[in-house]
Amino acid sequence: xxxxxxxxxxxxxxxxxxxxxxxxxxxxxxxxxxxxxxxxxxxxxxxxxxxxxxxxxxxxxxxxxxxxxxxxxxxxxxxxxxxxxxxxxxxxxxxxxxxxxxxxxxxxxxxxxxxxxxxxxxxxxxxxxxxxxxxxxxxxxxxxxxxxxxxxxxxxxxxxxxxxxxxxxxxxxxxxxxxxxxxxxxxxxxxxxxxxxxxxxxxxxxxxxxxxxxxxxxxxxxxxxxxxxxxxxxxxxxxxxxxxxxxxxxxxxxxxxxxxxxxxxxxxxxxxxxxxxxxxxxxxxxxxxxxxxxxxxxxxxxxxxxxxxxxxxxxxxxxxxxxxxxxxxxxxxxxxxxxxxxxxxxxxxxxxxxxxxxxxxxxxxxxxxxxxxxxxxxxxxxxxxxxxxxxxxxxxxxx
Amino acid sequence: xxxxxxxxxxxxxxxxxxxxxxxxxxxxxxxxxxxxxxxxxxxxxxxxxxxxxxxxxxxxxxxxxxxxxxxxxxxxxxxxxxxxxxxxxxxxxxxxxxxxxxxxxxxxxxxxxxxxxxxxxxxxxxxxxxxxxxxxxxxxxxxxxxxxxxx
Numbered sequence: 001x002x003x004x005x006x007x008x009x010x011x012x013x014x015x016x017x018x019x020x021x022x023x024x025x026x027x028x029x030x031x032x033x034x035x036x037x038x039x040x041x042x043x044x045x046x047x048x049x050x051x052x053x054x055x056x057x058x059x060x061x062x063x064x065x066x067x068x069x070x071x072x073x074x075x076x077x078x079x080x081x082x083x084x085x086x087x088x089x090x091x092x093x094x095x096x097x098x099x100x101x102x103x104x105x106x107x108x109x110x111x112x113x114x115x116x117x118x119x120x121x122x123x124x125x126x127x128x129x130x131x132x133x134x135x136x137x138x139x140x141x142x143x144x145x146x147x148x149x150x151x152x153x154x155x156x157x158x159x160x161x162x163x164x165x166x167x168x169x170x171x172x173x174x175x176x177x178x179x180x181x182x183x184x185x186x187x188x189x190x191x192x193x194x195x196x197x198x199x200x201x202x203x204x205x206x207x208x209x210x211x212x213x214x215x216x217x218x219x220x221x222x223x224x225x226x227x228x229x230x231x232x233x234x235x236x237x238x239x240x241x242x243x244x245x246x247x248x249x250x251x252x253x254x255x256x257x258x259x260x261x262x263x264x265x266x267x268x269x270x271x272x273x274x275x276x277x278x279x280x281x282x283x284x285x286x287x288x289x290x291x292x293x294x295x296x297x298x299x300x301x302x303x304x305x306x307x308x309x310x311x312x313x314x315x316x317x318x319x320x321x322x323x324x325x326x327x328x329x330x331x332x333x334x335x336x337x338x339x340x341x342x343x344x345x346x347x348x349x350x351x352x353x354x355x356x357x358x359x360x361x362x363x364x365x366x367x368x369x370x371x372x373x374x375x376x377x378x379x380x381x382x383x384x385x386x387x388x389x390x391x392x393x394x395x396x397x398x399x
Numbered sequence: 400x401x402x403x404x405x406x407x408x409x410x411x412x413x414x415x416x417x418x419x420x421x422x423x424x425x426x427x428x429x430x431x432x433x434x435x436x437x438x439x440x441x442x443x444x445x446x447x448x449x450x451x452x453x454x455x456x457x458x459x460x461x462x463x464x465x466x467x468x469x470x471x472x473x474x475x476x477x478x479x480x481x482x483x484x485x486x487x488x489x490x491x492x493x494x495x496x497x498x499x500x501x502x503x504x505x506x507x508x509x510x511x512x513x514x515x516x517x518x519x520x521x522x523x524x525x526x527x528x529x530x531x532x533x534x535x536x537x538x539x540x541x542x543x544x545x546x547x548x549x550x
Contacts, residue, residue, distance in 0.1 A: 151486075157480070168476070210494075211481055212479070
């Protein structure tokens with residue numbers, strides 16, 4: 001058991017969301033979505049702006065958010081890289097160290113011309129993409145030593161390439177891979193926020209438009225405009241607030257050797273492995289205990305490798321295990337009685353790089369998930385991030 | 400190496416989309432000369448590819464040599480793009496094959512390149528390839544052709 005002194009000492013007390021839409025007539029900017037989600041999270045917690053003394057988000061600058069919300073006494077702020085686990089770990093560390101007591105966490109997404117043909121001509125989005133170009137999104141590790149598609153492998157293409165490798169090594173087929181998307185579509189039927197709310201058959205999947213082999217359109221998450229925000233504070237403070245506190249039991253990050261996605265040694269040496277091992281060593285609950293499994297599915301291959309690295313099944317057997325877990329009657333995966341991503345995940349709810357998974361875990365543990373509520377849910381596993389360089393695990397539970 | 404693009408600004412001009420710095424300019428200069436130039440440690444001999452670093456990750460030597468590889472290797476995996484940016488008039492029909500290639504110089508020394516052959520995709524992983532160069536582009540890009548299918 002590794003040292004995890006902050007275990008169960010902090011709690012999520014507020015959640016807020018904005019957007020999660022594909023409305024091409026919307027005038028919501030990335031900043032507007034962010035501020036609305038942040039307001040909603042603070043209001044949800046029953047707090048006031050003056051209660052927030054820490055601000056931690058992704059692309060939108062924390063100072064902008066402070067100015068937008070009129071915050072006047074902030075003692076800690078940070079803008080870690082995406083994905084949401086980075087913000088959670090940073091906020092956890094800040095509160096536990098005493099740098100702040102109540103931290104606003106946010107992540108937002110805004111469709112850019114390269115992601116969606118339907119908005120490619122929007123002059124505001126073309127302008128917004130200039131910021132991305134300055135950041136050189138092609139090189140997530142910061143130096144842009146990555147060639148543009150179709151000459152380089154970055155963004156989506158490494159996941160496709162490694163999915164091909166996975167199928168090659170495991171002997172699996174695209175019919176097997178289809179189960180991830182089919183499960184997501186069944187679960188989304190019970191999520192009013194989901195973009196894709198229609199059932200998906202294996203025939204639908206096999207006949208769908210191929211994008212990057214082995215990925216068809218249903219293997220890739222649905223790009224949206226949207227934002228999620230969360231308020232994290234001490235468990236002590238949480239006890240006096242509006243909602244049932246959702247305790248942060250463990251939060252880990254991982255990065256292994258050769259973690260950039262083209263160079264990874266193989267599928268057994270991944271950053272997922274590091275984050276999962278750290279989570280196992282810092283948690284009192286593990287795979288058989290969780291009531292809720294919220295596992296990032298930006299591409300269909302990602303949750304399969306997460307399930308292997310978290311120890312739900314042996315390495316290389318994830319796809320076979322999913323086939324064993326498929327419940328034909330409900331058209332869902334039943335992973336020892338639990339579905340994968342009750343909200344449908346990024347494949348159907350919308351692509352917010354894992355913040356939607358964190359929200360789902362909190363909603364389920366509060367018991368307010370409506371038609372998709374997992375009965376008596378008291379612990380949730382949230383695995384966010386991809387395979388190679390941004391793998392993260394958060395474990396949440398209630399008392 | 401040819402003198403065709405010995406000046407850094409010429410390299411910048413040929414690769415306007417790439418963030419070129421002192422740590423990777425040799426790679427791009429190599430492309431213009433139809434050579435795959437990677438980094439090799441002058442002290443321990445360790446090769447490295449992306450990201451091209453100014454120091455050796457194996458021994459921390461700063462004696463980094465920019466050296467051309469043989470261009471031969473084995474396909475580790477691939478994807479086939481059915482859509483993408485319309486660069487060089489590409490129609491993606493048939494799909495464009497992009498591969499991760501393990502070079503023969505060192506285990507897991509990997510570069511990315513297109514595959515020029517139209518072959519059964521099932522034969523790609525494990526097949527031996529050698530580098531060729533794209534034509535029609537403003538600047539040469541790394542491509543590979545199969546020299547021996549996986550048996």
